[in-house]
Amino acid sequence: MAIHSPRHISAFRPPASPKTLPSISARSVFHFLLHLCQSDLRTLSEMTPTQVTRWMSTNTKSGRPSIHRLPNEIVLEVFRFCQMVFVPSPIYEYATIASSTYHASANSRDWLDLMLVCRAWRALGVSTPVLWTGIEIYRHLKWLALALERSGNMQVELYFHNLATARVAASSNIVLANISRLRKLVFPFLNVRTVPEDLNALLPLLRKPMAALDTFVLPSKRIPLWHLRREWPDGFAYPACDLSHAQFPALRVLHLSCASLPWHPTTVSRLRYLRLDACFAEVSRGRLGYDGFLEVLRACGELEHLELSDGFISSTMRRDMASDADSMGRCLRVSLTKLRFLSIEDAPEVVSWLVTHLELPAQGRIRLVGCFERFDDLPEEPFSSLLPVGENGVPQVPVYDPESAIISMYTTREITISSTGGRTLVLGLKAEWTEVASVWMSCLEEAMIEFSDLLCGAPIRSLSIYGRMYHAAELTIWTSFLSSFPELDEVAFFGPGYIDVLFRALQSTEAGLAGSPMYICPGLQDIVIEFAFWRDGLGELILETLQLRANAGLPPLNNIVLNLNPRGRVDAFNQDLENLRERLGALELFSGDFDYANIIDLYYY
Secondary structure (H helix, E strand, O other): OOOOOOOOOOOOOOOOOOOOOOOOOHHHHHHHHHHHHOOOOOOHHHOOHHHHHHHHHHOEEOOEEHHHHOOHHHHHHHHHHHHHHOOOOHHHHHHOOOOHHHOOOOOOHHHHHHHHOOHHHHHHHHOOHHHHOEEEEOOOHHHHHHHHHHOOOOOEEEEEOOHHHHHHHHOOHHHHOOHHHEEEEEOOOEOHHHHHHHHHHHHHHHHOOOOOOOEEEOOEOOOOHHHHHHHOOOOOOOOEOOOOOOOOOOOOEEEEEOOEEEOOHHHHOOOOEEEEEOOEEEOOOOOOOHHHHHHHHHOOOOOOEEEEOOOHHHHHOHHHHHHOHHHHHOOOOEEOOOOOEEEEEEOHHHHHHHHHOEEOOOOEEEEEEEEEOOHHHOOOOOOHHHOOEOOOOOEOOOOOOEEEEEEEEOOOEEEEEEEOOOEEEEEEEEEOOOOOHHHHHOOHHHHHHHHHHHHOOOOOOEEEEEOOHHHOOOHHHHHHHHHOOOOOOEEEEEOOOEOHHHHHHOOOEEEOOOOOEEEOOOOOOEEEEEEEEOOOOHHHHHHHHHHHHHHOOOOOOOEEEEEEEOOOOHHHHHHHHHHHHHHHHHOOOOOOOOOHHHOEEEEEO
């Protein structure tokens, strides 16, 4: 019997005998059941709980249902396996926060169907507290009360899917009576229009000691500070949170939104995951100072994930920035050896200041976003303003040996740089006014110029650009841009506009070592163009470009993909396409068996 193994069990082999079970795990249980029942149905991971129930209750051996021959330990593993497989909810983003250390036991309630197989299975499920420790709450608290009762004295994890239910539960005796057993507490996204009411209902729960609480999540859908100021012009009162070690000694994961917390080592030093969205820091002595802010970070030696968004640092250091700006460059340096993800959204000078004084591991993801009140506030080189400045006054890119890069001035305003050593740097821009995509798209030309200035000569091999081509249509810009990266072997462009300028730039030459002309991007292997516009003469231009580069002895391309919009002229486009294919097939410009007609792919949408 051939068995298709899903990714969950691909590395596992079935036991030699049905009675042999070297170790009880979800994977070995699955193979054991297959071998025991000799079933040719789909694998358990591809079946719904109803199908599992029907399968287990109808398979027989010697006239006796197989479910009656399974030990309780095996049945429990079946329950746990179904818990592991059926996880439909996006709330499980917090099941694996930062690392596998935070893997949650909570899963979908679909596994409850297995208790309908027989009375024995139901009795076993009801009497096993560990199955009831991960509790998802939607609109009814009766389910929460039942699950808490069946979980016995074990620590529990609460995942709320409905904000109104969470507000009621936070002050109910159902939760308060079991507060000492809470290990994870995950609330749904805050409603931007009811933030004060929601916080006043949820945060009082944090004023009670929780000795077992490991994870607290109160997220928001990116509610920036300017939005809070607009919704409540008379002032937004940030509710205070006491997150001291005395209150929450086991706290390791904290995601907090629209609240204030003491910026002190006793609050954050033990955390592994810290994310603050639209939050405000309480400073006990009126002024913290630059070194004081960094001292708190220095105490976070276990920190693996750090996100400080919506001007958290600026709001904390506002007094110091106004009165003692000169001391920003004379601060201590902080080493966070375990940090694998850093995201800062703040004023550009604040972002640059923090990154200058952080020593980060060679691997990980760094996301630096500059926030501006108005589009007109953008400096001449906005991306460079986010970087630390070296002794020579030149911005320093904290990525060694960059291998690939993405410039996006379309749906996002970001530059992403990835290195061979495992570090990724993201530079982004955000404005507090209602962002108009067309305004940002008009900055593509400036972004390309700034990118080439920052990384000129870097060994980048793959480059992708998202934007509108008619916002960067100057031939000199594209020629200078491509010539800055001589090791490029893949170029991709995604966005509307005419692409003639790209192929004209690939015809450009520059002086070589011996003074002879040399084409830019001599090692180019792949060109990908998506959603661009076609117009008359494009086929001839492509042929001309390929022929010139082939005559110069450059290696042939591996692939050209052009996804073009004919803009209503489908017949003319198809004719141009057919002519291009015929002429490419007839060309004898390339040595060997290489055939350009087989590698170029043009189509329209």
